[in-house]
Amino acid sequence: MRWMWIDRIVLLEPAKRLVAVKNVSMAEEHLHDHFAAGPGQPAQPIMPASLMVEGMAQTAGILVGHAEGFREKVILAKVSRAEFTEDVPPGYTIRYDARVEQMGPSGASTSGTVERIDPATGAATLIGRIDLMFSHLDQNMSGEKFPEENFVFGEGFRTLLRQSGVAIG
Amino acid sequence: MTREEIFGKVRTILVDALAVDEDEVTLDSVLTKDLGAESIDFLDIVFKLEQAFGIKIPQGDLFPDNVAQDPEYVKDGKVTPKGVATLKARMPHVDFAGWESNPEIGKVAELFTVRSLVSFVEAKVAAK
Structure with missing residues (x-):
């Protein structure tokens, strides 16, 4: 599960909306470098924004893949928008809420919000918006051929879906 | 809807989809060469055209x-x-x-x- 940036799916409305959460932990290696202490500056561990884009890509990607029974190889093709207003330190939960805007044979567009949840109070704060575009690899316009096997939705994703109680079909 | 109105909406879509400035988008602009569109942008543009004009664009229709x-x-x-x-x-x-x-x-x-x-x-x- 080295590259899973969501921990659990908490809501799925097929082909419409998927909500997933990730708990940010001090045990994550990358937080010790992002950002490490420097001259005259204490360490400031915060979840990298780039990995929150990946978290949203996984959230929205599962939503798009699920809509087609995971038959399509769903690839992140474009980050149309990514805005963040606040940081997420360890000990907080990130909630990714992804919605399908449009879907067609060659791909899909999604919009999404990122919230930071404080487990101490349960309060949720909107901290970002991420809109994405996904391409169905086998339907691409260049006509390029890819392996039959769906390498996008591998074992890591299947485990996550199973653990979250989502039927894979 | 007049051609002028259509152009205005198309321009807004291209500004949004391709992150270009409004004045870069003229009728003669080539989507790839002048505005930097890549293959995935065409899908984005198709989606946005469908939404903005309430039309259906089947795959392969535009390109x-x-x-x-x-x-x-x-x-x-x-x-x-x-x-x-x-x-x-x-x-x-x-x-x-x-x-x-x-x-x-x-x-x-x-x-x-x-x-x-x-x-x-x-x-x-x-x-x-």
Whole structure:
């Protein structure tokens, strides 16, 4: 599960909306470098924004893949928008809420919000918006051929879906 | 809806989808060469056109697929006369003049100007 940036799916409305959460932990290696202490500056561990884009890509990607029974190889093709207003330190939960805007044979567009949840109070704060575009690899316009096997939705994703109680079909 | 109004909406869509400035988008702008559009941007543009104009754009309608891969249509990097005829029939919104005398497949993308997009939408809106 080295590259899973969501921990659990908490809501799925097929082909419409998927909500997933990730708990940010001090045990994550990358937080010790992002950002490490420097001259005259204490360490400031915060979840990298780039990995929150990946978290949203996984959230929205599962939503798009699920809509087609995971038959399509769903690839992140474009980050149309990514805005963040606040940081997420360890000990907080990130909630990714992804919605399908449009879907067609060659791909899909999604919009999404990122919230930071404080487990101490349960309060949720909107901290970002991420809109994405996904391409169905086998339907691409260049006509390029890819392996039959769906390498996008591998074992890591299947485990996550199973653990979250989502039927894979 | 007038052609001018369609152009205005198309321009807003391109500014949004391609992160270009409004004044960069003229009727003569080539989507790839002038505005930096890549293949995935075309899908983005199709989605946005559908939403903004309430039209349906089936795959291959705006940009025909399977032409470049067909040996009947493309030979030695050039589009065959049959291929040219097919493209013309399937893309009435595109102006082929100038390209036709040296129909390189690599230059087909440059035929997609903002004007061709506006013409495409105009026909779709009229057929609604």
